[in-house]
Amino acid sequence: MNSKTLAVKETTFQDVExxxxxxxxxxQLCSMAYANHTDNKTSNIVDVYEYFVTSEDKFCSSIQxxxxxxxxxxxxxxxxxxxxxxxxQRFTPQEIFTIAFSCIHALSKMQVANITH
Numbered sequence: 001m002n003s004k005t006l007a008v009k010e011t012t013f014q015d016v017e018x019x020x021x022x023x024x025x026x027x028q029l030c031s032m033a034y035a036n037h038t039d040n041k042t043s044n045i046v047d048v049y050e051y052f053v054t055s056e057d058k059f060c061s062s063i064q065x066x067x068x069x070x071x072x073x074x075x076x077x078x079x080x081x082x083x084x085x086x087x088x089q090r091f092t093p094q095e096i097f098t099i100a101f102s103c104i105h106a107l108s109k110m111q112v113a114n115i116t117h
Contacts, residue, residue, distance in 0.1 A: 006049065007072040013064045019053075022066060026051050032109065047071040077103075 013019040030048045050069040055062055077099065084091060091099070 005072040006069055009068045009070065011066045011068075013066065014061055016064070019064045019066065023053065026066070026068070028114070029110075046073065 011022070013022075026048070030051065048068060048070045052067045052069075054065045054067070056065070080099075
């Protein structure tokens, strides 16, 4: 049995147009992540497993909530940079190359899928 740790990220919207634009991107990202996951092509893209939309109608407004279920990352680039800085260390040229290549590769996949980033 292969168990994974998942994370849930929630974003709240009052503007329906912003929500619709993000929903379009999420559908594209979910299909790209699914294709990426089933083809085992790259690990540079976080898997998005599912998304949920809920609406709350208030007295004078309505609020939409978008919840993403995605792969949990124990470390991300921001944490890696902070750690190096706190330890007063620098990235090696190989680490910089790996980070740059991974970012460029992931952004390229998103560009090909016509997902703005």
